Amino acid sequence: MTKFSRPVTAASLAVVLGLALGACGNGGSQSAGDGNLRFSWWGSDPRHEATQKIIDIYETNNEGVTISGEFADFSGYWDRLATTTAGRDAPDVITMDEKYIMEYAGRGALTDLTELENLDLSKFPESALDLGRYEDGVYGLSTGQNAYSVMVNADLFAEAGVEIPDDSTWTWDDYYEISATISENLGEVAGTDYGALDGDLRIWLRQNGEELYSEDEPGTVGYSQENLLSWFEHLLHVRDTGGGISAAQFTEAAAGTFEAENFPTKKTAMGWYWSNQLGALRTATGDDIRILRVPSPSGNAEDNGMYYKASMYWSISSQSDDQAAAADFVDFLANDPAAAEKMLVDRGVPANPDMAAAIEPLLDESQQTVVSFLEEIEPEVSDSPKPSPIGAGTVQETIVRYVGEVLFDNLTPEEAAEQLTAEIEGMISAG
Structure with a gap:
């Protein structure tokens, strides 16, 4: 899970x-x-x-x-x-x-x-x-199908005195500001967990007109180094001024179970999850968990890069x-x-x-919410990317490893972008 x-x-x-x-x-x-x-x-x-x-x-x-x-x-x-x-x-x-x-x-x-x-x-x-x-x-x-999304703990938002944003218009700047405010107001609760997996990177790249893997040139990535670099810089911004969890909390969650992650244990007010996990998150927290679209650069939901996934x-x-x-x-x-x-x-x-x-x-209320959410975003979602190519089975783990290196300042975003791309291309070209 x-x-x-x-x-x-x-x-x-x-x-x-x-x-x-x-x-x-x-x-x-x-x-x-x-x-x-x-x-x-x-x-x-x-x-x-x-x-x-x-x-x-x-x-x-x-x-x-x-x-x-x-x-x-x-x-x-x-x-x-x-x-x-x-x-x-x-x-x-x-x-x-x-x-x-x-x-x-x-x-x-x-x-x-x-x-x-x-x-x-x-x-x-x-x-x-x-x-x-x-x-x-x-x-x-x-x-069945689902979509990657931002889950928010409405009870923690209320405790922090922060309104849940309009997810059809919110931007990354809104996301940073909301997270930082929650972190400041609640102290021990961070505003957000990192969206730092291959699904998050796919969405970031799609917002910039690119894909994780090239469909035209097998064995190569489908993105520019510039956009991968900007993603690592975005994660550092979340860490430093955007109310994110610590690097240690990130790596501990990466090594643990679903129930022990930061959002289910109410250490963060926002987390990144697939839509079908809403019910499990409500069960784990016992709180009012809401499901939101991901932020976009423009404030236009059609630019948020979301897609349906099996x-x-x-x-x-x-x-x-x-x-x-x-x-x-x-x-x-x-x-x-x-x-x-x-x-x-x-x-x-x-x-x-x-x-x-x-x-x-x-369907109970949580399940109906998931169905309604997927129906609501249908006019905005673009074509789904093809399944990951042969050789890419462990790309998610590789991305998590490089994110950890950047968050701990062991690698600069530039170094991480260069090395991650080389490693991914090595995997899929050998596949």
Whole structure:
């Protein structure tokens, strides 16, 4: 669930990069096994509980099928998946993320879902299928969509005597001023956490007409050094005069769990999260958490660089010895109202419109807020970036590492921009 990821170990990274294309057998064949499946996912305790209920429903309705759940926090999840995949012991049904789906698909570790006869993709719009497409196949089925946003603690804002801004017009200068005022008025509570992940950088670059990765020149970045440099300088401004947390607080949160981060523990009044995390943040804080658009340079919401992202994906391992059973279970997850009614919007607003309609009467206030927010920003969001290229699975961790170096003044923004770009291009050109 955490928006941070602890750095993947060198060993597990080598495992991921060592996956040989085509080395993972079976492809899309409708092989039949014993009906025993393993299903992996990451997340918070509420997600684990809801997912187990979904498994229970499926097992009840499918005699002879047993599904074993395997779950972990986000960073531990990818360590384990890399190791099990390399050891030819991957789960049958795998929850995938945008950062890794091309990595695993491109190295032959996933099945092309379009080749599975008992998995119905017809209800999914092409735009949703495209988010999981690699070459001519679909290797991940979007569980739903969300958007990166600023979460604010309305109770802390009120305590600080600060009004919640109009997020359709607020600028970065407004953001800095609001954060600094809260920090000054509340003392031990900082105004904001850093937006310092790859999602934040993507938005910053999109506000300046650029992308993190080049779509025209594979193996290269899609941005200028000038705009990456300005992002690091922005983070230092947040630290020094914009009411941000300390460098130590940033790195401690990066190494911890979702529940221990600065915003959920009410050490900051603003934080950067995906829209589907609203309910979990309200549960963690017990406070009135609101969801806002990100600031823009101009004060025009159409310039804020926001985009829709597949929250996560359902994928099937090419190593699975029961492709038919795995496909049937993914079909249940994606197309059956009984599954959707337990998931609701925890994995994003369902991409299948029938499932979105099925859950609408069941949504609580937090979930309705997420749906309304995504509908509200639709006229402003631009085309979604393609999934991260092969080799880019650990770019987020790399960015976090360089942000920490800059916040601790171990590197200047200029040094960090130059070194980060070289490292990213080294990853994706080798991919």
